[in-house]
Amino acid sequence: MSHPDFESRLNDYVDGVLSPQARASTEAHLEGCEECRVEVDQLRALLRGTASLPRSVQPPHDLWPAILEGLDEPERRRARAVWERRHVLAAAAVLLVVISSAVTTLLMREQSGVGEDRFQRLPPQFRPTAAAYEQAATELEEVLEAARDRLSPRTVLVVERNLRIIDDAIAEARSALADDPASREAGEALARRYQDRVDLLQQVGRLLARS
């Protein structure tokens, strides 16, 4: 086009959006410019072709079955999330009861003195309980790990740091008890460290219940 700056004006002319004055000056120009008249004719032909395009086109496949399934998807996702959370909390609750009762049994034996004879034998008897506790704690931590994304990152950091501190204390208490199996204080210390871990995991469980 010999005067490309007029291209935009011609488009606006064809679209009928020029002011009366601009339209008049454009029409005056068109009277004397064949190139621009051809351009206008071509633009109008293009718009006629566009206007004749079908407005509605049926998709090659019936999409309704997939759409119907998609309507249920948000509800299924919500139901799954609720089920998972309940499952997690229920599992956590069961494990906490198991752990609590095991640790409580230990503490009660120690406090009542009834098991003092047993306390002297506590390390061997302690071992099955400790093993059961360790297994239950691992399973609980796996359950809580699955629900981790429901806790804030800061909370996760705090929980993990506290667990490390308690685990270190448990390791020390176990080591002390192993060095002195008859030590009442060592047995007490170990039981208390286990109780600390139980308390922390219960706290996490309560946070999950609120989330």
Place this chain on the structure above:
Amino acid sequence: MRRARVGDRAAFEDLYRAHVGRVYALCLRMAADEVRAEELTQDVFIRTWQRLESFRGEAAFSSWLYRLTVNVVLGALRAERRRTTRVKAVGDLTALAPVSNDPVAGRAIDLERAMARLPDGARTVFVLHDVEGFKHQEIARVLGIAPGTAKAQLHRARKLLQEALES
């Protein structure tokens, strides 16, 4: 419409059947990809189901639906990184016009194919303005560009289409 808004799926299917052709045509022309257009059409109707309650009835349902379609397609196109399927889809666009010796139908196929080959921005503006009848101000608002830019894209699209149809 009223029954669909309160969760009647059979009523919603009726709405789907009444409007799927327009929605699919818009998705197909904007995406220039038959498979993608089907996916987008599904997304549009699922989104429509989720948002039906927000339709207040100030405008015609069809207007509301087609604006939602534009938003869904634009959102999807922005998220996409690859456009390699476009060339294949051009061959599939024969579905848009019946196969016949009718020269008008033949020109329609040529125009659809030429539209599919436009650069994304130019094609979007052309489809919205010249095919769907959106005004420059609305196109600019939807695309997040200046009205002058939308107009320039349109003029560029028309120029490219003319050149493609002449060749």
